[in-house]
Amino acid sequence: MLYKENNIPEESFIDLMSNTTFTDKQIDKRVKAMEARVYPAATELNLNRIATGAASGAYTPTDEEAAAVAEFSTFLQEMAAYKEVVIADNNLLIETIAYEKATARLEQYPLADGKPEWVEHIFKGWDMDEEGNQIPICETVTHPAINPLPPMVPGYDDDGNEIQVPNPEIVKDEAERAAAQTIVDSTSDAAKGLADDRKPEVVPNPCED
Template structure:
């Protein structure tokens, strides 16, 4: 039901529950379920004696419903795993973004394409083809402090609130990565290979 390799959003419990009901309804209508429920209720009260066929029908329904519920329980477990996978992937993106925001980066010039070269006599490749690499723009780091005027108009150097917020968010994202469950990490690795 939940594809851990491709899902990009966690399911809601009600979505899983609706799928379980739909699976049951593929074989048993609501009317079928209500009739079997009345038969079971009457038998439980002692006011109705089930035939062998009715007992077999009730048992078949219960087996099917339980199999569908088992699929639902597995889906809910997979959904919890998916929530962990998505949180880890988001934390990875956050760490990259926040590290760049905090530390910045220098300009990296473009690297031109290098064509393949072969030895004219042997035909062996002497220079492998290298594709071009575009330039990487510089990013200025967030300043850890900023100048601002206090209530008296005096210029003061204070901690930059944006810098502190970025550090806090980076620490939060890093904690998600450091505390990952092994099963979550296994799925993250499988998803990145797809």
């Protein structure tokens, strides 16, 4: 991690391209450890004693001590600002990961609708034709249609009588989709932009040309 001349890190330690997030407690502990590397506990205690004594009038610090206390105070203020940047990055990453999971959930077909037959062209490698030109080796796989689930299934009322009830699998699927849509609708533009940046590079499939 790079540091500025005043020992403040140049960048947040949150890796926005990873899926590693932190709790507030973990962030606080890590920032305190960074502070301790610059101002060990004994040094911090001594500077705080000087500052407290000067504030109460019980002690008159030397010019060197006063300068050290002022520098320490500035350092703590800048580290507090740095911590806010870390927290903001962490919250953005948490929001982005939730958005990615929600969009992935919505990309799944609704159980009530089923899924039509679809064809997949699988790239298996490269070969050469008779003229020495490189040609792709492809495999075409046709996936059968997936039928929709029945909207109603047998069930029982409170008296034990057999009745038709909403299919619980569809109910669960629709609830999960609704929850995912709520997340997508409430996601900030910043998180959506980060999600775009985090998408893996799409390698063209030569079998789909």
